[in-house]
Amino acid sequence: MEYILNIETATKNCSVALAKEGKTILCKEIAEEGYSHAERLHVFIEEIVKEADISLKDLKAIAVSQGPGSYTGLRIGVSAAKGLCFALGIPLIAVDTLQVLARQVSVSDGLIIPMIDARRMEVYSAVFNPKFDKKREILAEIISEDSFSELEEKLYFVGDCAEKCKSVLTKENFYFLENIKYPSAKEMSAISYEKFKINDTVDVAYFEPYYLKDFMITPSKK
Known part of the structure; x- marks a missing residue:
């Protein structure tokens, strides 16, 4: 079985989906104003793997939403995906965030x-x-x-x-279509599987999110 873990953190929605041969079988996500990605992401990954009754070693690849989007959100998602790929020795797949949103x-x-x-x-x-x-x-x-x-x-x-x-x-x-607000990892499954089949992957060591424009730091008010 070809399992791929899909991670989407480009917006306020922290979303993780497990796909088997291109079909989403489990998804966990939450959209909060406070950007709780750092706290939620690894918990979602652990819960999904446990509920699917597999181990991380069963994963064939990790797919991550590459941006554009929130600088902080993208950094969290990409860092987690790269860490898992490096530890497991599996490929990293980058998916266009706006395409993920459009597929809804x-x-x-x-x-x-x-x-x-x-x-x-x-x-x-x-x-x-x-x-x-x-x-x-x-x-x-x-x-x-x-x-x-x-x-x-x-x-x-x-x-x-x-x-x-x-x-x-x-x-x-x-x-x-105001009911479709955020991209979701469950819409990444078909895209990442097609990329996996043709070996359309990115370099784990050098891949960076697609920010589109420079990150701007707002000066603190004194």
């Missing part, structure tokens, strides 16, 4: 636009078709009333940006 949408027409909050009116976004093929590369962009105006298809927006964006993005072909 089931439509037959139009385009899917996953967005992750990048503070103020800036978002990380990409454009996918209903088969989850990427039609536009990932951008960090400031949202305005002219954003995506060149796209005439139905546009389905998902992610944690609905509240701040829906008052600006008001065209008739814009639809906000």
